Amino acid sequence: MVSGLHIQYYFVCHRKLWLYAKNIQLEEGHERVQTGKILHERAYKNSEEKELAVDNIKIDAIDGEYVREVKVTSKMTKADKWQLLFYLYELKKRGLNKKGLISYTKEKRTEEVVLTEKDEEELDKIKESIQEIMEQSYPPGVIHSPICTKCAYYDFCYAEEGEE
Numbered sequence: 001m002v003s004g005l006h007i008q009y010y011f012v013c014h015r016k017l018w019l020y021a022k023n024i025q026l027e028e029g030h031e032r033v034q035t036g037k038i039l040h041e042r043a044y045k046n047s048e049e050k051e052l053a054v055d056n057i058k059i060d061a062i063d064g065e066y067v068r069e070v071k072v073t074s075k076m077t078k079a080d081k082w083q084l085l086f087y088l089y090e091l092k093k094r095g096l097n098k099k100g101l102i103s104y105t106k107e108k109r110t111e112e113v114v115l116t117e118k119d120e121e122e123l124d125k126i127k128e129s130i131q132e133i134m135e136q137s138y139p140p141g142v143i144h145s146p147i148c149t150k151c152a153y154y155d156f157c158y159a160e161e162g163e164e
């Protein structure tokens with residue numbers, strides 16, 4: 001089942017998506033992941049509801065008509081936006097119509113995200129594409145992007161390349 005993290009990884013790196021889907025999970029102890037967890041604990045002390053986890057949805061918090069997500073920086077803006085749109089779409093399918101807010105703590109900035117019918121169509125296509133990637137027998141190639149140095153799979157990807 002496609003989850004919010006799959007959507008996030010789809011926009012960051014298809015190889016990362018594939019590795020995660022195959023249970024090669026190196027994220028747990030990674031510094032940025034730990035930072036994110038601490039951030040969530042602090043950000044939602046006063047929210048109406050803290051984390052909501054149902055099926056494939058794991059939402060940071062719901063505040064009235066808004067689903068809230070908090071991110072450290074806006075470096076992954078597109079991935080963050082589509083992850084939140086995915087949550088809004090999944091909630092809508094369950095009869096809950098919400099809007100979204102993404103807060104970027106470093107920039108002290110919050111963006112509103114509203115789900116449209118076009119987004120829903122796009123999300124259906126994205127989910128199909130994610131399914132195809134996850135079913136591949138071999139991982140997609142290393143992307144050679146600056147984001148690789150911050151990725152939990154960095155050693156894994158580049159050590160593997162060195163052996164070729």
Ligand code: SF4
Pocket residue numbers: 012013014015016019141142143144145147148149151152153154157
């Ligand atoms: S290190 Fe780079 S290529 Fe490897 S999974 Fe991470 S982002 Fe993708």
